[in-house]
Amino acid sequence: NAGVTQTPKFRILKIGQSMTLQCTQDMNHNYMYWYRQDPGMGLKLIYYSVGAGITDKGEVPNGYNVSRSTTEDFPLRLELAAPSQTSVYFCASSWEVTGYGYTFGSGTRLTVV
Amino acid sequence: GQQVMQIPQYQHVQEGEDFTTYCNSSTTLSNIQWYKQRPGGHPVFLIQLVKSGEVKKQKRLTFQFGEAKKNSSLHITATQTTDVGTYFCAGRLVGGTSYGKLTFGQGTILTVHP
Numbered sequence: 001n002a003g004v005t006q007t008p009k010f011r012i013l014k015i016g017q018s019m020t021l022q023c024t025q026d027m028n029h030n031y032m033y034w035y036r037q038d039p040g041m042g043l044k045l046i047y048y049s050v051g052a053g054i055t056d057k058g059e060v061p062n063g064y065n066v067s068r069s070t071t072e073d074f075p076l077r078l079e080l081a082a083p084s085q086t087s088v089y090f091c092a093s094s095w096e097v098t099g100y101g102y103t104f105g106s107g108t109r110l111t112v113v
Numbered sequence: 114g115q116q117v118m119q120i121p122q123y124q125h126v127q128e129g130e131d132f133t134t135y136c137n138s139s140t141t142l143s144n145i146q147w148y149k150q151r152p153g154g155h156p157v158f159l160i161q162l163v164k165s166g167e168v169k170k171q172k173r174l175t176f177q178f179g180e181a182k183k184n185s186s187l188h189i190t191a192t193q194t195t196d197v198g199t200y201f202c203a204g205r206l207v208g209g210t211s212y213g214k215l216t217f218g219q220g221t222i223l224t225v226h227p
Contacts, residue, residue: 042217101146
């Protein structure tokens with residue numbers, strides 16, 4: 001099993017550009033999440049999904065959009081990139097019930113210049 | 114909103130010394146999880162605590178959940194260089210629409226000097 005796969009691993013964007021961060025999981029998890037991690041700030045939830053076709057905002061959704069057309073895929077879209085979006089982005093997935101931890105992808109390091 | 118505070122932010126120890134990180138929530142938690150993130154890596158799930166006063170051990174790591182289910186701690190005995198990384202606690206609220214989502218603490222960065 002590959003677990004949670006994120007692409008790309010690194011990306012440099014210019015201000016105002018757009019991009020999509022890809023996330024795929026092969027564990028048949030219902031729940032998927034996008035977090036951003038800034039130095040010393042822990043992990044902040046951007047968006048999450050409880051199943052295909054269902055998404056909801058987390059703590060810091062502004063400037064981002066998501067979709068969940070399949071159980072496996074949960075892409076994160078950045079529109080009009082800003083320097084404040086420079087961060088490391090982690091996708092994660094989990095089973096619906098408690099008792100199981102999140103499985104994280106290896107992350108995407110994004111720099112907006 | 115729910116806040117999960119973690120202290121200390123940094124901890125430097127000599128190899129062989131003990132290490133403890135503390136996690137406090139502003140609200141009662143249904144459960145709490147702990148993760149470890151190696152430098153340059155991604156968070157990896159360590160354990161979940163559910164019951165009030167629960168204590169679990171994994172080799173040199175001891176995890177505790179407070180009686181009021183608002184605080185937790187991770188204690189490492191006799192640290193090794195392989196323990197280096199950031200340790201995060203993450204809590205789930207009791208009930209409500211946010212069930213299933215975790216709120217992460219800021220993490221404690223542990224460095225171990227050989």
